[in-house]
Amino acid sequence: MFHPFRPASRRPAQAGRLCYPAPSPSLLRTSCLKLLLRAGSPEKKLQMKSSETSIAENDGRSLETLLAQVRTLPGIKADLLGDFEVGATKYSIPRFSFLGPKSSDPIRIGIFGTIHGDEPAGAFAIARFLENLVREPGLAEGYQVYAYPVCNPTGFEDNTRFSRSGRDLNREFWKNSAEAEVQILENELRTQHFHGLIQLHADDTSEGIYGFVRGATLTENLLRPALREAGKILPRNNNALIDGFAALEGMIYDVYEGILTAPTEVQPVPFEIIFETPHGAPMDLQVAALDAAIRTILQEYRGMISFAQNI
Numbered sequence: 001m002f003h004p005f006r007p008a009s010r011r012p013a014q015a016g017r018l019c020y021p022a023p024s025p026s027l028l029r030t031s032c033l034k035l036l037l038r039a040g041s042p043e044k045k046l047q048m049k050s051s052e053t054s055i056a057e058n059d060g061r062s063l064e065t066l067l068a069q070v071r072t073l074p075g076i077k078a079d080l081l082g083d084f085e086v087g088a089t090k091y092s093i094p095r096f097s098f099l100g101p102k103s104s105d106p107i108r109i110g111i112f113g114t115i116h117g118d119e120p121a122g123a124f125a126i127a128r129f130l131e132n133l134v135r136e137p138g139l140a141e142g143y144q145v146y147a148y149p150v151c152n153p154t155g156f157e158d159n160t161r162f163s164r165s166g167r168d169l170n171r172e173f174w175k176n177s178a179e180a181e182v183q184i185l186e187n188e189l190r191t192q193h194f195h196g197l198i199q200l201h202a203d204d205t206s207e208g209i210y211g212f213v214r215g216a217t218l219t220e221n222l223l224r225p226a227l228r229e230a231g232k233i234l235p236r237n238n239n240a241l242i243d244g245f246a247a248l249e250g251m252i253y254d255v256y257e258g259i260l261t262a263p264t265e266v267q268p269v270p271f272e273i274i275f276e277t278p279h280g281a282p283m284d285l286q287v288a289a290l291d292a293a294i295r296t297i298l299q300e301y302r303g304m305i306s307f308a309q310n311i
Helices: 031-039 050-056 063-071 121-135 153-158 180-191 217-230 283-309
Strands: 077-086 089-099 107-113 143-148 196-203 210-215 245-248 271-278
Touching (some): 121 143, 217 283
Parallel strands (some): 107 143, 196 271
């Protein structure tokens, strides 16, 4: 069946693929997920209320539509980083920040989504998480959250893994890349002094959730409970080999060269987690699983810091 946000798989389909639960109508009604309907379907035109007609038009993705949902949230600071042209169109990298309560000396966390443009679940999960922060500020108690929902704006619009320049941006970091998106994000990684980095991805070759860990020694103690909570929504990939890497209980301890990561000179070394959902799962379940993972990571890390301060 045609999926408006799913590219052709990089590997042949396997027999006996998992069947995921049907998408939740309540989740599809949330503002950040309405954008999913914009691409339409050649099999059945989605019927929506007249007030939502612009979202249902079959004219491609709109970065502005997604960002508008978040810009209006109270307490969320919006910035556009950089200014670069692709063809005749100007682009920037959107950044949203939120200062949680009791944050006089906050823990600085960077959350990055959709560096591969055909993996929109990360963007929608970040939008949902920011909406939840406004309703429940305590989720970010002690934190300064910096969220980058669309790190590859042209890929997001085109529904392609690569940017419009034809580059896989997540293989370009710390290689003196000429790609504007990479340069902007590298500057953020150098100057924001993050205590932790969370990347959100989707894998079209995986049947379940999994994650990469690197950086701080205790990072796996953050990923493990995140997989547990997200595993209540989507199954975990427990294969011994995932994406070409050795894995243990859904955790991988190696990464590709050139990915978005903290510069080597940063001290103290931040924790770094790359969280992957199965690309073939319903979008609402991917978003819910990613949201659960983010919440759990922040809760667990806050507990670790509190424990360390009391030793």
